[in-house]
Amino acid sequence: MPFGLLRFGMSRRYPEPRMFRCPDRLKPHYDAVxxxxxxxxxxxxxxxxxxxxIREVAVLEKSYLGAGGTGRxxxxxxxxxxxxxxxxxxxxxxxxxHDLSAxxxxxxxxxxxxxxxxxxxxxxxxxxxxxxxxxxxxGVDSELVGPEVIRRECPQLDLSxxxxxxxxxxxxxxxxxxxxxxxxxxxYGRAASQRGVEIHQQTEVTGIRVQGGQVAGxxxxxxxxxxxxxxxxxxxxTPAVMEMVGVRTPLEVHPLQACVSEPLKPWxxxxxxxxxxxxxxxxxxxxxxxxxxxxxPYELHSTRSTLDFVEGLAGHLLxxxxxxxxxxxxxxxxxxxxxxxxxxxxxxxxxxxGLYLDAGWGTWGFKATPVCGKTMAHTLATxxxxxxxxxxxxxxxxxxxxxxxxxxxxxxx
Amino acid sequence: xxxxxxxxxxxxxxxxxxxxxTVRPMPPPGECSDRQWADYxxxxxxxxxxxxxxxxxxxxxxxxxxxxxxxxxEILRTYLxxxxxxxE
Numbered sequence: 001m002p003f004g005l006l007r008f009g010m011s012r013r014y015p016e017p018r019m020f021r022c023p024d025r026l027k028p029h030y031d032a033v034x035x036x037x038x039x040x041x042x043x044x045x046x047x048x049x050x051x052x053x054i055r056e057v058a059v060l061e062k063s064y065l066g067a068g069g070t071g072r073x074x075x076x077x078x079x080x081x082x083x084x085x086x087x088x089x090x091x092x093x094x095x096x097x098h099d100l101s102a103x104x105x106x107x108x109x110x111x112x113x114x115x116x117x118x119x120x121x122x123x124x125x126x127x128x129x130x131x132x133x134x135x136x137x138x139g140v141d142s143e144l145v146g147p148e149v150i151r152r153e154c155p156q157l158d159l160s161x162x163x164x165x166x167x168x169x170x171x172x173x174x175x176x177x178x179x180x181x182x183x184x185x186x187x188y189g190r191a192a193s194q195r196g197v198e199i200h201q202q203t204e205v206t207g208i209r210v211q212g213g214q215v216a217g218x219x220x221x222x223x224x225x226x227x228x229x230x231x232x233x234x235x236x237x238t239p240a241v242m243e244m245v246g247v248r249t250p251l252e253v254h255p256l257q258a259c260v261s262e263p264l265k266p267w268x269x270x271x272x273x274x275x276x277x278x279x280x281x282x283x284x285x286x287x288x289x290x291x292x293x294x295x296x297p298y299e300l301h302s303t304r305s306t307l308d309f310v311e312g313l314a315g316h317l318l319x320x321x322x323x324x325x326x327x328x329x330x331x332x333x334x335x336x337x338x339x340x341x342x343x344x345x346x347x348x349x350x351x352x353x354g355l356y357l358d359a360g361w362g363t364w365g366f367k368a369t370p371v372c373g374k375t376m377a378h379t380l381a382t383x384x385x386x387x388x389x390x391x392x393x394x395x396x397x398x399x400x401x402x403x404x405x406x407x408x409x410x411x412x413x
Numbered sequence: 414x415x416x417x418x419x420x421x422x423x424x425x426x427x428x429x430x431x432x433x434x435t436v437r438p439m440p441p442p443g444e445c446s447d448r449q450w451a452d453y454x455x456x457x458x459x460x461x462x463x464x465x466x467x468x469x470x471x472x473x474x475x476x477x478x479x480x481x482x483x484x485x486x487e488i489l490r491t492y493l494x495x496x497x498x499x500x501e
Contacts, residue, residue: 239459250455253483298432301461301484308428341455397455398448 019186020065020193026200026222030058032229032380033218035205035241037061038070039181039366040358041233042188043373044380045197051374052381055196058227059189060220062204066185069235072303072335073366074258074280074292075181076271078115080135080142080173082127085391086344086405087138089371092388094175096370104187108179109285113271115176116150118320120165120276127275128171135173145172154270161319165276176271178282178290181366188373208244208355215354229380231356236301236336238359245352249359250397251338255296256363257309259332261324263287277316288330291317295337295363303334337362342402347376348385348393356380357394364405415486419470420477420493433467436478463489 008016032048034041037059048054061067079091101108119125128144135142146169147159159167189199200222207219208230217226232241236253268283278294293313296306310329318325339362340346346360358376361368375386385393391403415427435457440449458464461484468479468491478497480489 239457240461243458243460248452248456249459250457251459252457253459253461298466299435299464299483300486302486304486338459398451400447400451 019190020199023198023200026058026203026220026225027056027198029056029226030198031056031227032231033057033225033227034059034231034233035218036068036232036234036237037065037185037189037199037201038068038233038235039066039185039188039369040070040235040361040372040376041231042185042192042199043369044231044233044358044376045199045373046188046192046195047374047377048380049192049195049197052377054381057192057197058225059192059197059199060203060205060218060225061199061201064201065189065199066182068237069335069337069361069365070185070369071182072256072258072333073181074282074290075178075284075366076115076176076280076282077110077179077367078173078176078271079140079367080115080117080131080171080176081405082131082134083344083403083405084134084138085403087135087140089388089392090367091138091140093368093371094177096374097177097179097367100184100187100370104191106183106187106190108183108187110177110179111285112175112177113269113282114153115173115271116154116273117171117173118150118167118272118274118276119169119171120161120167120274122168124275125168128169131171140173141175142171142173145170154268154272156267156323157272157320158322161277162322165319178271178284180285184366184369188369205241205244208241208352210245210352210355213353215352229354229356231358231376231380233358233376235359235361235365236338238338238357242350242357245350245355247350247352247355247357247394249346249357249394250341251346251360252299253301253336253338254298255300255302255304255334256292256337257296257305257332257334258290258292259310259313260284260288260290260330261327262330264289264327272320274316274320277319279313279316279320281317281320289324289327295339296334301336303336305332305334339363341397343405344403345372345392346394347372347389348379349383350394360392417468417479417488418491419473419475420491420496421475422470422473425470425472429470429472431469431471433469433476436465436467
């Protein structure tokens with residue numbers, strides 16, 4: 001055993017500086033309580049402290065920091081969505097990501113790659129053209145390209161797909177990027193902690209106390225905490241939290257699986273997505289191919305992995321990159337995707353005063369982390385929804401005013 | 414391989430089945446308010462529980478009801494619609 005590790009294990013005090021403070025008890029009162037220490041919850045805590053001076057904030061996490069969707073996604077960042085509401089929102093997130101490493105003083109391995117969404121059919125090509133035109137109109141760098149551009153940017157790709165589903169073109173989005181998702185959560189957590197926010201892991205919220213239609217506090221497995229403002233940022237666990245206060249949501253939870261290959265020498269510097277083949281793949285800075293596919297086909301609140309998924313994904317991957325036949329899968333995992341009927345998130349106020357909701361992140365949550373934190377912090381601090389998130393309010397379903405976002409990942413066209 | 418019991422065809426691989434959503438009572442479309450209709454169309458009891466669901470055996474086109482635990486994926490019972498009084 002290395003001496004350093006032995007000394008580490010034997011020492012009474014934790015010998016290394018921690019990323020964030022771990023207070024051993026909950027205070028009886030906080031100005032705001034955030035449920036869920038994922039990227040979204042921690043980002044909201046950070047912007048509450050930094051931009052709005054609200055520092056008496058507790059982030060309560062029933063597991064460990066970044067245990068949910070934050071650490072389980074495929075880390076793709078892009079803004080080439082289909083609706084104007086979606087494009088504006090995600091593009092602001094992309095802008096925030098650009099200098100986030102400097103802002104949080106932590107290397108997030110943010111890496112601009114260029115994002116290709118391949119079209120293997122005329123119908124998909126039409127959707128890509130539609131998305132490109134919406135994107136360009138809103139000032140997002142995005143265009144429809146033919147096979148020659150794809151061949152130039154990704155020469156390893158078999159454009160004929162073995163002859164039976166040839167690639168006809170692609171939606172090309174040069175700003176498409178990847179980043180280290182854990183680092184985003186840790187960076188926000190540390191920066192929030194430095195500004196006075198408390199992060200409590202292993203602290204499960206078991207109830208929300210409401211008095212006269214107004215939030216009065218939260219019950220936890222470590223006792224009651226009084227607060228007038230609660231933000232629920234728990235993605236797949238949202239229905240359970242909302243049922244504590246009797247608020248109905250349109251969420252249906254499905255597992256979304258992903259896997260990585262063994263590390264390879266760098267060969268893939270673009271992000272390749274195929275809507276028709278239900279596949280997305282990029283190569284991480286560690287050399288692993290990070291791969292994902294479509295949602296599991298039925299409701300399930302479990303992060304189990306299946307052989308079905310890897311088999312299906314491998315088949316499609318080999319259609320695009322036949323030379324990967326000998327490459328082994330290193331790990332696979334699943335996350336919970338809280339799907340909405342219109343593939344857009346749910347953000348803003350709820351029928352309960354002082355209870356704010358950040359949910360419906362389905363397959364598109366990681367890329368929204370910065371903008372989501374910023375706009376939810378604004379919403380909490382001012383009790384008015386930020387203009388960027390008004391279209392995503394929960395009441396849109398009661399008003400039949402949906403935001404049909406078919407540009408989301410894992411959604412067929 | 415995960416198996417599911419079709420009430421007509423017996424035990425079959427789960428890949429042969431398609432999920433049709435939770436069984437939910439429809440309010441009378443002509444009489445309910447827009448709010449009630451929106452609640453029926455969009456909102457769900459989304460938390461994990463034992464749920465009654467529609468499933469279809471694709472090869473034979475048989476629609477039936479399955480009672481399934483949505484946190485463990487354990488299928489407790491399957492039966493044809495209207496036969497829920499009859500235990501296996």
